[in-house]
Amino acid sequence: MNKIVLSLAGLLLACSANAGVLNLVEGKDSCDGRAVPVSATATLADRQVALTTVGAGLRTYSVFKVKIYCFQVLASDATKYVKTADGALPSLAAMETVTLRLDFVYNVSNAQLKKAYVDGFNANGVDTSSPSVAAFMNAAVAAGDVTNGQTITITMDLKTGTIYYEDQNGKVTPIQNVDNANEGIISIWLGKTADSGLADLKKQLLE
Numbered sequence: 001m002n003k004i005v006l007s008l009a010g011l012l013l014a015c016s017a018n019a020g021v022l023n024l025v026e027g028k029d030s031c032d033g034r035a036v037p038v039s040a041t042a043t044l045a046d047r048q049v050a051l052t053t054v055g056a057g058l059r060t061y062s063v064f065k066v067k068i069y070c071f072q073v074l075a076s077d078a079t080k081y082v083k084t085a086d087g088a089l090p091s092l093a094a095m096e097t098v099t100l101r102l103d104f105v106y107n108v109s110n111a112q113l114k115k116a117y118v119d120g121f122n123a124n125g126v127d128t129s130s131p132s133v134a135a136f137m138n139a140a141v142a143a144g145d146v147t148n149g150q151t152i153t154i155t156m157d158l159k160t161g162t163i164y165y166e167d168q169n170g171k172v173t174p175i176q177n178v179d180n181a182n183e184g185i186i187s188i189w190l191g192k193t194a195d196s197g198l199a200d201l202k203k204q205l206l207e
Helices: 002-011 088-093 110-123 131-142 181-190 196-205
Strands: 021-031 034-043 048-061 066-075 097-104 151-157 162-166 172-176
Touching (some): 021 048, 021 097, 034 066, 048 097, 110 131, 162 181
Antiparallel strands (some): 048 066
């Protein structure tokens, strides 16, 4: 047990105050009254990266279509993004830097958020006990509940092998991507969808 705890602790790198923070450029499109950014600059530990929005949509849940969050995908190599059901996930997973942004329009409990992530991982056969995924889940659980108006940002940097989880409270947790967890994370939204609301969102992201 102690070895597992130490292994996970080793994956949580020292956090830079500005790492993973996005400077957004808003566009004319909107999602449930929220402006959808057309581009952004991500400030990482070692450099700044220009990102372009390659997909956006509204995440709903249940047969009642409850609106949960506005979702955006931003990428460093927008021209290499393959906007097809089979091509989107591998093309994003191979890019230098990708950011996923969840702009919440509904209150979500910590337990609900954890379940949503786990359901997405399970649908895609992602091992939630792998070190990077476990560290990702630890960062999400530690942040508590999410309220309407808060944002979660997940930035994956292949150049340094780091995943930056910026929670709804603004805390940035850098996680070492030792097991290609970036593709597993992206698969929640662009892989095999865990429910009809995610399936609808995936269609929007591919439009």
